[in-house]
Structure formats: structure tokens, C-alpha cells
Amino acid sequence: MASVTDSDSLRASDADRDQVADKLREALAEGRITPEEHAERIDAVYQAKTYAELAPVLSDLPGQSGPAPSVSLRKEENAPAPVSESANIVAVFSGAERRGRWLVEPKTTLTMVFGGVELDLRQAVLSQREVEISVTCVFGGLDITVPPGVRVTWNGFTMFGGQQLPGDDPDDLNAPHVKLTGVILFGGIDVKRREQGDLTKAQRRAERREHHRGLHDHHLEIREQHQAFHAEMRRARADRREHLRELRDARRASRRRC
Structure with missing residues (x-):
């Protein structure tokens, strides 16, 4: 040298x-x-x-x-230079992805309704040390890939869904931080930590297929839960109507006896 x-x-x-x-x-x-x-x-x-x-x-x-x-x-x-992208990503009955060298704004908003989004942050450039990704997920799914050394946290509301975060966040509180917020209804978030180049293209395609298959199965399960919920609501309404009918009959019988 x-x-x-x-x-x-x-x-x-x-x-x-x-x-x-x-x-x-x-x-x-x-x-x-x-x-x-x-x-x-x-x-x-x-x-x-x-x-x-x-x-x-x-x-x-x-x-x-x-x-x-x-x-x-x-x-x-x-x-x-990192590519400047829109801070809003929408996937309604569709899919969207963002990967490569792109600029992550201080706040990115994701809206998924019966759709899925994939974010790869391994080559992305964060606009500041802590960035927020606000998620509205209804019958959808979000996949995020982060490199080692990045903290990921969830601070939102979940109903009939879930989120899977890596358990090996760095101990350094000054490490880059991706803060996930928002609402998940009948959906999920899956965050993976990987080095750049860990998977081949064929492996990534296979993983995407498996992910979409999992989303399909998840949607079927959610649909069954939704149908069971509505069936239970219909039974509850029928029981309530029957109870009210019995009360009316009892009042009428009481008035006739008087």
C-alpha cells in the first residue's frame, strides 16, 4: 500500500x-x-x-x-446518491416494494388493505438517526429487512394480528432506530435482520412465494374467524329477540290475570 x-x-x-x-x-x-x-x-x-x-x-x-x-x-x-421516494406507500388489493439505495424520510406512511408491502433497508439511507414507519394494515402484511446494528421497535395497536421483530437489537441506544407505529387489523408485520447478499435471487423468489402463500392462508383463517364472529353475533341477536319475546309474553299473561 x-x-x-x-x-x-x-x-x-x-x-x-x-x-x-x-x-x-x-x-x-x-x-x-x-x-x-x-x-x-x-x-x-x-x-x-x-x-x-x-x-x-x-x-x-x-x-x-x-x-x-x-x-x-x-x-x-x-x-x-440515494433515490428520493414518496413518503406514502399504498397497497390496496395489490403489492408494493422498495429496495436498493433509497432515502428513508423521517416519517413513512404505509397503507395496506388486502395487500402487502416489502421494505428492504439494507442499502437504504436513513434521513435521521430515528425514523418512523406508520402502518395502517387491514387484512394485509408487511415484510421489512434490516441490516445488523439497527434497532426496530413496535408501538402501535394490534387486533386479530401480530408482529414478529428480531430479538437481537443492538445494546447501543445511539444505534439507528426504525420505530413502527400504527394499527394492525387482521394482518401482520414480519421484520428480519440480514446482511446484504445473504440470499440468492432464487432464494428471494422462493421466500416471496412462501410469504404470499402464508398471506393467502392467513387471509383464509381471518375470513373463517370473521364468518364465525358474524355467526356468533347473529346467534346473540336471535337469543336477544327470543328473550324479549318471552318478556312480552310474560307481561301480557300478567295483565290478563289482573
Whole structure:
């Protein structure tokens, strides 16, 4: 490995750009920069090729005399800027997915009615250290894949459904945090933790098929529960009508005796 005397001319790695983006998210959360400045600087970060291009992004923030990431000569390819997507995803009697290098907004809203959504966050860039995914799931399903080192929590309401979260969240409270909120009715959320490239394309297709088969079986089970619930309600109404009829007959018989 050749010695380097001018660090500014070194090529920045993907990890370097991600570390600078993390510092910008911290500055945004602390109120040091505005959302507009944050968006502008994030664009500059993911277009930067060298440390010299990264330095101005952090130069006016406390404790920064230049780009903070350590020098890495392992990855020199220029990663594309994350794709900015809509913060609203709707799947009604259909499916939707989001994967690759995309920008996760501070709050993403998912609406699933008899539909499913797949989110892959392994290459995604979080706009801030904690992002919220608000879920409205009615007879639907949500699959989320996160990389190691990301905390995932659920803080919502569930009825006739459930959520399965990974049990190996990092102990570091400053780790990136995906907060799931919202309502699940007759549906479910499944969160998996995987390294990038863990599965082949064929395995991913097989997993999707299994997931959709599971959704189909789940919908059949929910339909049976729904039908049983309505049958029970009909029986309860019939019993109530019979009880009222008996009360009326008893009152009439009492009046005749008088």
C-alpha cells in the first residue's frame, strides 16, 4: 500500500459518505442546520468523490476540522446518491416494494388493505438517526429487512394480528432506530435482520412465494374467524329477540290475570 501525504486527494469510500451523512442527521436533529440545508448537503455528500469534496459539508459544524471518517482504500467506486421516494406507500388489493439505495424520510406512511408491502433497508439511507414507519394494515402484511446494528421497535395497536421483530437489537441506544407505529387489523408485520447478499435471487423468489402463500392462508383463517364472529353475533341477536319475546309474553299473561 502506497503512503499518502495529501489526505484531501484520497477517494472517499461508501462508509465515509455514510458517516458524514450520520453527522448531518445529528446536526439536523440538534437544530444546527435546517431541513433545506440538510437536503442540500446530503446531495453533496453522495456526489462527493474525495475528502476535499466532503470537507466543506461539515466545516461549519462543531468539532469538525475536516471530514471525520477514517481513510479507507478498500472501496473506491462512487456510490450513487440515494433515490428520493414518496413518503406514502399504498397497497390496496395489490403489492408494493422498495429496495436498493433509497432515502428513508423521517416519517413513512404505509397503507395496506388486502395487500402487502416489502421494505428492504439494507442499502437504504436513513434521513435521521430515528425514523418512523406508520402502518395502517387491514387484512394485509408487511415484510421489512434490516441490516445488523439497527434497532426496530413496535408501538402501535394490534387486533386479530401480530408482529414478529428480531430479538437481537443492538445494546447501543445511539444505534439507528426504525420505530413502527400504527394499527394492525387482521394482518401482520414480519421484520428480519440480514446482511446484504445473504440470499440468492432464487432464494428471494422462493421466500416471496412462501410469504404470499402464508398471506393467502392467513387471509383464509381471518375470513373463517370473521364468518364465525358474524355467526356468533347473529346467534346473540336471535337469543336477544327470543328473550324479549318471552318478556312480552310474560307481561301480557300478567295483565290478563289482573
